[in-house]
Amino acid sequence: MKILRVGPPGREKPAVLDSSGNMRDVSDLVDDWDGLALSDAVFAQLRKVDLATLPMLPAASRIGPCVADVGKFICIGLNYADHAAETGAEVPAEPVVFFKATSAICGPNDNLEIPRKSEKTDWEVELGIVIGKHTKYVSEEDAMDHIAGYCVVHDVSERAFQLEGTGQWVKGKSADTFGPIGPWLVTRDEITDPQNLTMWLDVNGEAMQRGSTSTMIFGVAHIVSYLSQFMSLQPGDVISTGTPPGVGLSRTPPLYLKAGDTVTLGIQGLGDQRQVCINA
Template sequence: MKLLRVGPRGREKPGILDAGGVIRDVSDLVDDWDGLALDDAVLKQIRTIDLSSLPKLDPNARIGPCVADVGKFICIGLNYADHAAETGAEVPSEPVLFFKATSAICGPNDDLEIPRRSEKTDWEIELGVVIGKAAKYVSEEDALDHVAGYCVVHDVSERGFQLEGTGQWVKGKSADTFGPIGPWLVTRDEVEDPQNLSMWLDVNGEAMQRGSTSTMIFGVAHLVSYVSQFMSLQPGDILSTGTPPGVGLSMSPPKYLRAGDTVALGIEGLGLQVQRCRDAL
C-alpha cells in the first residue's frame, strides 16, 4: 500500500493511493498515519477493505509528510561506498549515527528554505525506513519484521554549519524544511528488495545524483538491528540510510543551493519530490 497525508500543514488527513492512482480518505479508519496506525494488525485490516468504497481526497491538495508525530529522525552518514570515495573519507567500520531535529520534517513538495547566513546548503537523496513495531536488541535476521515501510527522504544539509564549527552534525541537518519525507510511505510488502532500488536527484534539471541502494555499506536489516542495540526504535521513527555520490560538497568547485533553484528527486517505486528553494524569512 501507498500511504500518504493530504491537506494544509498541521491539518493533514490520512489517505491511501488506490490501484488507479486515486487518493482515498481513510480518516474513518485511522486518526493519522502515526506510530499507532503503522501496526501490522492495523495495516492488515486495511488491506481487506475495498478502497473504491472510500471517499476521494482532492488530487490537487498539498501532500504532507507521509508519517505524523515522528519520535526520532535517525540518520546514517557515509553509508554508500561510492559516496565515501568521492568525499575522500575512509569506509566506516560501523554505521555513523546522527540525528535530525523532527522540526525539520516537511512535505515532499514544500518550499525548501535556505537558512539565514547559509552559503553551503547541499542536497542528499536517501532511502527512509519507517519503523512499525518497537525494536530493542533485535537480530539482523528479524530486523525487517519491525519495518512498516519505506519512503523518500531528502536529507538537506548546510555544510558550513555541519562541518566548520564545533559540535555535532545536527546543527547542519536540522533547519526548518531540511527533512522532506514522502510523498508516500510504501508498505514493506510492496518493496521486494530494499537493497536494489535506483535513486536520483536533479537540480534545475541537471543530473546530480545517480545511484542505487545496492552500494550501501550497511544494509537496512543491519542498520535496524545495529541502532536497536543502543536505543529502542519506536513505531513511527524514521531511519534515513545515507546518500549515493553526487552531493554538491564533493564537486570541483563545490555547488550549493540558492533561492530560486528547483530540486527534484526520487527512488524507484517510492515516488517523487520537487522543492523550490527560497530564502528563510
C-alpha cells in the first residue's frame, strides 16, 4: 500500500494511491497519517476497502509530507562505504547518529529554500524508514516488525553550517525545507528487500548520485535495533539512513545548489521528488 497526504500545507488530507495511480481520499476512514494511524491493524482494514468507491483527489493537487506530526527525525551519517571514501572519512565502526529539526520537513515537490548566508547547500538522496510501533531495546531479528514502511528522504545539507563552525551537524541539516519526505510511504510488505533498491539524484538534468541501498554499511534492521538501545522510537518517527556517493561537497571543484536550480531524485519503488531552489 502507498499512503500519502494531499492538499495545501497544514491542511493535507490522508490518501491512498490506487492500482491506477489515482489518489483516493481516505479522510472518512483515517484522521491523518500520523503515528496513531501507522499500524498494521489500520493498514489491514484499509486493504479490505474497495478504493474505487473512495473520492478521487485531483491529479494536480499538491502532495505533502507522507507522515504528519513527526516526533523525531533521526539521521545516520557516512553509512555508505563509497560515500565515506569520497568525503575522506573513515568507515565508522558503528552508526553515526544526528538529528534534523522536524520543522525542516516539507512536501516532496515543494520549493527548496537556500538559507540566508548559504554558499554550500548540498543534496543527499536517502532511504527513509518510518516507525510503526513503540520500539525499545528491540533485537535486530525483530526490528523489521516495528517498521510501518519506507519513503524517499532528501537530506539537504548546508556544508559550511554543518562542518565549518562549532557544534553539531544539526545546524547544517535543519533549515526550513531541508527535509522533503515522500511522495508516499510504501508499507513494508511491498518492499521485499530494502537492501537492494536503486537510488538516483539529478541537478538541472545532470546525473549527480547513482547508488544502491546494497552498499549501506549498516542495514535497516541494524539501524532500528541500534537506535532503540539509546532511545525509544515512536510510531511516526522518521529515520534517514545515509546517502550514496555523488554529493556536491565531493566534486572537483565542489558544486552547490543556487536559486533557480532544479533537483530531481528517487528510489526504486518509492517514487520521485522534484524541488526548485529559491532564496529564503
